Amino acid sequence: DTAVSQTPKYLVTQMGNDKSIKCEQNLGHDTMYWYKQDSKKFLKIMFSYNNKELIINETVPNRFSPKSPDKAHLNLHINSLELGDSAVYFCASSQATGFTDTQYFGPGTRLTVL
Amino acid sequence: QQQVKQSPQSLIVQKGGISIINCAYENTAFDYFPWYQQFPGKGPALLIAIRPDVSEKKEGRFTISFNKSAKQFSLHIMDSQPGDSATYFCAASWGTYKYIFGTGTRLKVLA
Numbered sequence: 099d100t101a102v103s104q105t106p107k108y109l110v111t112q113m114g115n116d117k118s119i120k121c122e123q124n125l126g127h128d129t130m131y132w133y134k135q136d137s138k139k140f141l142k143i144m145f146s147y148n149n150k151e152l153i154i155n156e157t158v159p160n161r162f163s164p165k166s167p168d169k170a171h172l173n174l175h176i177n178s179l180e181l182g183d184s185a186v187y188f189c190a191s192s193q194a195t196g197f198t199d200t201q202y203f204g205p206g207t208r209l210t211v212l
Numbered sequence: 213q214q215q216v217k218q219s220p221q222s223l224i225v226q227k228g229g230i231s232i233i234n235c236a237y238e239n240t241a242f243d244y245f246p247w248y249q250q251f252p253g254k255g256p257a258l259l260i261a262i263r264p265d266v267s268e269k270k271e272g273r274f275t276i277s278f279n280k281s282a283k284q285f286s287l288h289i290m291d292s293q294p295g296d297s298a299t300y301f302c303a304a305s306w307g308t309y310k311y312i313f314g315t316g317t318r319l320k321v322l323a
Binding site: 202 | 253254255256257258301305309311313318
């Protein structure tokens with residue numbers, strides 16, 4: 099069974115569009131994260147939610163809005179997509195809050211903005 | 213000061229050899245240092261992690277060496293195998309919510 103799943107796996111869209119990426123974890127974890135990995139493989143945290151509450155919001159444009167309907171889901175909505183948003187987006191989860199707890203990553207969503 | 217500098221960017225090792233990847237940091241507030249392994253098309257997976265109160269941690273063929281005074285830590289992969297070919301990331305954490313990754317090392321182990 100997949101522990102952390104993301105949909106879609108690939109997303110190709112035009113500049114200016116709005117898109118969403120969904121994430122679900124079946125590990126019973128309390129904390130979920132969104133990461134962005136750019137073309138140079140640099141990995142950076144964007145958001146973290148604990149029990150549906152936002153606990154980390156790094157310097158991310160407000161065009162990005164995470165939504166957590168329940169603690170097993172953390173979706174990422176992106177408005178007015180820009181070329182620079184092209185990247186692989188990873189969802190992750192961990193049992194406890196804080197980065198010393200093992201994070202389990204999803205397979206990633208490759209977003210391409212044309 | 214919140215950077216983690218990782219080297220080399222890429223590494224080619226013969227099967228059975230030792231792969232060594234290095235990371236250096238400046239922020240002495242870092243208190244947790246994990247290494248992640250990422251295969252193409254997959255998300256990163258935690259490989260091994262260390263805290264600054266120990267100088268070495270070993271799990272199977274993977275060892276982290278930690279030098280607190282030099283503010284450096286490294287990953288050693290003994291008896292490297294073609295299946296170890298992946299991108300490796302070091303990372304550092306401070307406080308509950310602060311976390312930063314290194315720039316990654318692409319390892320290729322030749323059969």
